[in-house]
Amino acid sequence: MKALQSILLPVAASLVAIAIGAILVAALGYNPVSVYGSLISGAFGSLGNLGNTLTASLPLIIIGLGIALSFQSGLFNIGADGQYWIGATAAVWVGYHFTSLPGWLHMLLCLAAGMVAGALWAGVIPGLTKAFVGAHEVITTMMMSYIAILFARYLIEGGPMQEKGYIPQSPLIASNTQFPYFTQGFARSQLSPISMLIAALAVLVAWFLLYKTTLGFSLRSVGLNPRAAKYAGIRVKLYIIIALALSGLFAGLAGAVQMLGVDHQLLDGFSSNYGYTAIVVALLARNNPLAVVISGLFFGALTTGGQNMQIVSNVPASLTNVLTGLIIFFVGCERIIPQVIGWYRRRRSARAQTPAS
Amino acid sequence: MIFSNPEIWALTLSMAIPLALPAVGGTFSERTGVVNIAMEGIMLIGAFFGVAFSYWTGNAWVGLFAAIVCGALTALALAWGAIHVSADQTVLGMGINIFAAGLTTFLLNTLFGYNGTPVNTPKLPSVSIPGLDHIPYIGVIFTNQSVLVYVGIVLIFLSHWFLFSTRLGLRMRSVGENPLAADTLGIPVWRLRYLGVVLSGVFSAIGGAYLSIGILNGFTSNMTSGRGYIALAAMIFGKWTPLGSFGAALIFGFSTALGIVLQGHGVSSNILQMIPYALTILALTGLIGRSTPPAADGIPYEPRR
Numbered sequence: 066m067k068a069l070q071s072i073l074l075p076v077a078a079s080l081v082a083i084a085i086g087a088i089l090v091a092a093l094g095y096n097p098v099s100v101y102g103s104l105i106s107g108a109f110g111s112l113g114n115l116g117n118t119l120t121a122s123l124p125l126i127i128i129g130l131g132i133a134l135s136f137q138s139g140l141f142n143i144g145a146d147g148q149y150w151i152g153a154t155a156a157v158w159v160g161y162h163f164t165s166l167p168g169w170l171h172m173l174l175c176l177a178a179g180m181v182a183g184a185l186w187a188g189v190i191p192g193l194t195k196a197f198v199g200a201h202e203v204i205t206t207m208m209m210s211y212i213a214i215l216f217a218r219y220l221i222e223g224g225p226m227q228e229k230g231y232i233p234q235s236p237l238i239a240s241n242t243q244f245p246y247f248t249q250g251f252a253r254s255q256l257s258p259i260s261m262l263i264a265a266l267a268v269l270v271a272w273f274l275l276y277k278t279t280l281g282f283s284l285r286s287v288g289l290n291p292r293a294a295k296y297a298g299i300r301v302k303l304y305i306i307i308a309l310a311l312s313g314l315f316a317g318l319a320g321a322v323q324m325l326g327v328d329h330q331l332l333d334g335f336s337s338n339y340g341y342t343a344i345v346v347a348l349l350a351r352n353n354p355l356a357v358v359i360s361g362l363f364f365g366a367l368t369t370g371g372q373n374m375q376i377v378s379n380v381p382a383s384l385t386n387v388l389t390g391l392i393i394f395f396v397g398c399e400r401i402i403p404q405v406i407g408w409y410r411r412r413r414s415a416r417a418q419t420p421a422s
Numbered sequence: 423m424i425f426s427n428p429e430i431w432a433l434t435l436s437m438a439i440p441l442a443l444p445a446v447g448g449t450f451s452e453r454t455g456v457v458n459i460a461m462e463g464i465m466l467i468g469a470f471f472g473v474a475f476s477y478w479t480g481n482a483w484v485g486l487f488a489a490i491v492c493g494a495l496t497a498l499a500l501a502w503g504a505i506h507v508s509a510d511q512t513v514l515g516m517g518i519n520i521f522a523a524g525l526t527t528f529l530l531n532t533l534f535g536y537n538g539t540p541v542n543t544p545k546l547p548s549v550s551i552p553g554l555d556h557i558p559y560i561g562v563i564f565t566n567q568s569v570l571v572y573v574g575i576v577l578i579f580l581s582h583w584f585l586f587s588t589r590l591g592l593r594m595r596s597v598g599e600n601p602l603a604a605d606t607l608g609i610p611v612w613r614l615r616y617l618g619v620v621l622s623g624v625f626s627a628i629g630g631a632y633l634s635i636g637i638l639n640g641f642t643s644n645m646t647s648g649r650g651y652i653a654l655a656a657m658i659f660g661k662w663t664p665l666g667s668f669g670a671a672l673i674f675g676f677s678t679a680l681g682i683v684l685q686g687h688g689v690s691s692n693i694l695q696m697i698p699y700a701l702t703i704l705a706l707t708g709l710i711g712r713s714t715p716p717a718a719d720g721i722p723y724e725p726r727r
Binding site (some may be wrong): 305 | 427442459503507508509510512513514516517518519521522523527528532533585640643648651655690693694695696699700702703707715
């Protein structure tokens with residue numbers, strides 16, 4: 066029953082959101098069927114589109130794993146966007162330095178730099194302040210996220226990482242650190258087999274870590290009941306720091322993978338919002354690392370499909386954000402289901418009693 | 423020296439108002455025990471519908487009224503989820519922020535096209551305070567500011583008085599500190615929480631409308647650019663009080679004004695913009711006067727029947 070409900074709820078939330086979106090679109094004079102049709106064909110219609118969907122899903126999946134891990138440890142890491150950009154920045158910095166290294170080693174170094182940067186960004190200030198003075202991690206990670214983006218922007222707007230010239234962007238990373246793309250099949254997208262492999266490994270590692278190791282058991286115990294965990298001899302403070310650092314590590318890895326696989330340099334903008342969408346990905350997946358893959362693909366498809374929808378049926382791509390916001394709101398309201406069931410049962414039993422009295 | 427130029431103080435005030443209003447709104451919500459991170463989204467709703475109704479009716483005051491109504495309705499959704507459904511308030515707030523950013527951009531593009539809102543949209547008047555505006559040096563601060571600056575200042579002081587010196591204010595705070603005790607005394611916990619959250623929607627919407635029809639007369643996608651989150655920081659830095667929030671907003675507004683004035687002087691505005699966030703973390707860690715949230719903040723309350 067519980068397992069069924071954990072699948073049913075996100076699906077129901079998504080369906081209700083899609084229905085509301087359809088009403089909104091119809092009210093503005095568009096044909097909802099063709100609008101959603103263009104969204105679906107944009108996401109899956111051809112190998113190239115499918116490649117784009119996968120490309121958009123990978124950062125969401127990787128960050129989503131970290132967020133799921135923090136949720137399971139009872140922590141709400143809302144600042145993954147900043148951890149992502151700090152990871153990206155570190156990876157790019159390493160990527161255009163140390164150019165004499167062999168390609169594979171240089172790649173690994175970039176990935177490691179991204180992971181370490183993300184882990185430190187989440188683990189040091191939010192982690193330590195949460196563990197030792199109880200500063201709420203929702204606020205500290207959010208504030209650190211803005212600081213990260215401002216810092217990265219400073220680096221390329223007149224700071225030490227700006228490429229020579231007037232354009233606010235960093236130099237390109239060394240060409241031997243850039244992930245190779247598919248030469249056939251997905252060739253029309255920026256999908257790389259290496260990015261896919263890393264994402265798959267990340268899923269397995271997150272799942273194994275959470276469910277098959279003592280560390281994961283301790284993290285989940287802290288998440289379920291920190292007081293009980295403390296009495297069971299688990300060092301709660303330590304695991305709070307570890308959980309936030311691990312969560313940041315995944316976000317930083319996603320930033321590094323995106324830089325090596327897609328962007329190849331820091332560009333002005335910093336408005337990908339991957340870190341926020343990934344929270345929705347984790348919520349929809351009920352913090353299960355394997356389900357994160359499916360919900361990551363769903364939101365990746367929404368992103369790519371939305372762009373196609375704007376071109377084909379002239380409906381602004383921001384409709385997908387409306388849907389995302391509604392889905393997260395409805396998933397948040399999950400307790401409405403038992404409440405409605407309880408209300409229905411009460412009403413039925415009240416009706417059954419009326420004739421008797 | 424730039425500080426002797428009174429323009430920077432005028433700019434500080436005009437930059438502080440769109441932070442202070444949602445911060446005071448958030449204070450109302452969190453003082454009654456509902457965590458509100460949706461100020462950013464509600465500001466966007468207020469900013470957009472303020473412009474839309476101002477254009478459709480040709481009257482900026484109607485626009486302001488519509489902004490307040492739409493902001494209050496959005497807050498009502500948050501209140502319902504947080505109070506009646508006992509949902510995770512941070513999750514709801516995030517949902518509203520993403521929804522509002524999507525909806526306002528979507529409606530902007532479908533109703534007004536891709537070239538932005540019409541240039542002939544009426545805006546609220548800017549006024550100078552007669553008497554004050556002729557005082558040397560500080561007169562500039564009260565010259566040609568949007569009418570909402572003065573309305574905002576009055577609202578902030580009224581809010582502080584309301585929350586800390588009236589019976590209803592005391593009851594609202596009691597609901598956020600110890601709802602069970604308040605309930606035992608016959609105080610309607612849920613109703614007061616609804617009031618707090620809806621007030622936060624009203625204040626945030628005015629803050630949003632200030633940006634779109636107070637300073638400017640148009641809406642652009644995501645025009646609040648994170649002010650709702652800085653307001654959250656101001657609320658915390660101001661220790662969950664309206665006057666404290668206003669003080670924090672003035673400090674943050676000053677750092678924004680400084681960034682604008684120092685542009686091209688070799689000081690990175692990006693670094694200056696970090697100040698609010700860094701100060702907030704310091705305040706939370708107790709390094710500069712510990713900020714402690716209301717005791718029942720974020721915890722749903724199930725009334726005993």
